[in-house]
Amino acid sequence: MQSFHGKSVYKGIAMGSILIWKKNNVQIKRLKIEDAEAEVSRVGVAVTESVRQLQALYDKALKEVGESSAAIFEVHQMLLEDEDYLDAVHNMIRAEHVNAEYAVAVTGDNFAGMFADMDDDYMRARAADVRDISDRLARNLAGRGETGFDFANPVIVVADDLSPSETVQMDKGKILGFVTVHGSTNSHTAILARMMNIPALVGVPVDLENLEDGTLAIVDGYQGQVVFEPSGEACRKAETRMEKEREQLWLLQTLKGKENITLDGHKINIYANIGNIGDVGYVLENDAGGIGLFRSEFLYLGRNDFPTEEEQFQAYRQVLLNMAGKKVIIRTLDIGADKQVEYFNFGKEDNPAMGYRAIRICLKQPDIFKTQLRALLRAAVFGNLSVMYPMITSVEEVRAVWGIVAEVHGELESLDIPHKVPEQGIMVETPAAVMVSDELARLVDFFSIGTNDLTQYTLAIDRQNERLDDFYNPHHPAILRMIQMVVVNAHAHGKWVGICGELGSDLELTERFVRMGVDELSVAPGMVLSLRKIVREMKVGK
Numbered sequence: 001m002q003s004f005h006g007k008s009v010y011k012g013i014a015m016g017s018i019l020i021w022k023k024n025n026v027q028i029k030r031l032k033i034e035d036a037e038a039e040v041s042r043v044g045v046a047v048t049e050s051v052r053q054l055q056a057l058y059d060k061a062l063k064e065v066g067e068s069s070a071a072i073f074e075v076h077q078m079l080l081e082d083e084d085y086l087d088a089v090h091n092m093i094r095a096e097h098v099n100a101e102y103a104v105a106v107t108g109d110n111f112a113g114m115f116a117d118m119d120d121d122y123m124r125a126r127a128a129d130v131r132d133i134s135d136r137l138a139r140n141l142a143g144r145g146e147t148g149f150d151f152a153n154p155v156i157v158v159a160d161d162l163s164p165s166e167t168v169q170m171d172k173g174k175i176l177g178f179v180t181v182h183g184s185t186n187s188h189t190a191i192l193a194r195m196m197n198i199p200a201l202v203g204v205p206v207d208l209e210n211l212e213d214g215t216l217a218i219v220d221g222y223q224g225q226v227v228f229e230p231s232g233e234a235c236r237k238a239e240t241r242m243e244k245e246r247e248q249l250w251l252l253q254t255l256k257g258k259e260n261i262t263l264d265g266h267k268i269n270i271y272a273n274i275g276n277i278g279d280v281g282y283v284l285e286n287d288a289g290g291i292g293l294f295r296s297e298f299l300y301l302g303r304n305d306f307p308t309e310e311e312q313f314q315a316y317r318q319v320l321l322n323m324a325g326k327k328v329i330i331r332t333l334d335i336g337a338d339k340q341v342e343y344f345n346f347g348k349e350d351n352p353a354m355g356y357r358a359i360r361i362c363l364k365q366p367d368i369f370k371t372q373l374r375a376l377l378r379a380a381v382f383g384n385l386s387v388m389y390p391m392i393t394s395v396e397e398v399r400a401v402w403g404i405v406a407e408v409h410g411e412l413e414s415l416d417i418p419h420k421v422p423e424q425g426i427m428v429e430t431p432a433a434v435m436v437s438d439e440l441a442r443l444v445d446f447f448s449i450g451t452n453d454l455t456q457y458t459l460a461i462d463r464q465n466e467r468l469d470d471f472y473n474p475h476h477p478a479i480l481r482m483i484q485m486v487v488v489n490a491h492a493h494g495k496w497v498g499i500c501g502e503l504g505s506d507l508e509l510t511e512r513f514v515r516m517g518v519d520e521l522s523v524a525p526g527m528v529l530s531l532r533k534i535v536r537e538m539k540v541g542k
């Protein structure tokens, strides 16, 4: 039995076998080889295996998401069999007597660099594809096989770190818990774990080299502890606590269908946050009144190219239809910072959290923004849609957004395409937006306070930096006063205010938020009923 402590991201208990998650990118060393021809034939075998895998992925995608999305796997097959690419690999092996893995990695980098420098947007986006196929080839050369996102049985994933795009691709039904060596409690991976109600720990100092797949483990999100090879006694205790958790969950179920109303008659909305269509099931299961934050950028992660207007339209439409008239607030693309997408080709920034992200990208690259807006306006016809814009800092930005929305509206109108301009609000997640919230309130239909970024920017603390977790204090009076200020300014102009950052699910603050006049709290689906319980047991008492 061996135990380690870390920081808890989601309180809950999980017990099961571990799976050690290794990054896709194999560590590649340059090795001198004697027999170049044997190395060249290893490449041939790996290409055949890679093509076979891609064909299987194509067949799966064709069934699940249709031809246009599946086509990317055909493109990858073609790239893998491209003569120039393979000649370059073979030539390098023969000329420099290097191992196949190294030749593939260098050739992949060279070709990706060539594509990235091209003028044409489509060709530039192929850089990510070349990297992807080179990674696949290198994995197969190293005998590592598929990426391993499809776990056969539910497991506790133990990893060095997980990026949002890795997490988003995992089959949530197959994950009992997460344990990572690195990572901050405020990262998007942590948020995803909370969204899925998965016990998770970050900052756990385990040595992955000394662990084996299949080892039994208990993740205790209450104590921030993971135990490997637990004793029979520890397993029995964990079973009892899991049983208790199930009972408490069952008690909360009795609140389903009830109103979010205080003992003295004050009502608020409790909505849920989601990252993709699959999460709508959790929203309905937990009886949320609506979706207060659909992080649409997750549609852009874990893939090799921009989602098309049609793909986005189908996704938004599906969510609206599934929610059957309940409010759905979709946030426009909030990419950048920790949500990096290779095919955007942004390059490295010194300060990505303060960099080219969210609305800034949309205003600078209106084509990307307009594609999403067209999909949103078209989908609006199918339900109760609201749209909100992230990372706003000024009145000018909102005016610029309105200008682009008007253009999209005009274009759809002239083409006679059914659409609707929905209710539109902004995220208040920068101190600047708070300070001009009186002026912003005149322009928008609502505010949704993003406490994750608001805390980061107000306290000057990178939310990704695990060493600063102890300083990251969303209960800081500066944050709470800012929230109050935003509520006052919104209400003065007859606008409503929600909180969609993680602080909205902090049960210690629920009563305070209700008394402040916050109109809506949007939280991880699994938290909805816990909040409802507090609201129904409190009095505003004015």
Ligand code: PEP
Residues within 6 Å of the ligand: 191, 293, 295, 334, 429, 449, 450, 451, 452, 453, 454, 500, 501, 502
């Ligand atoms: C926030 O910043 O509080 C928020 C809800 O947005 P995200 O966590 O996606 O940045």
Ligand code: MG
Residues within 6 Å of the ligand: 390, 429, 450, 452, 453
């Ligand atoms: Mg944010």
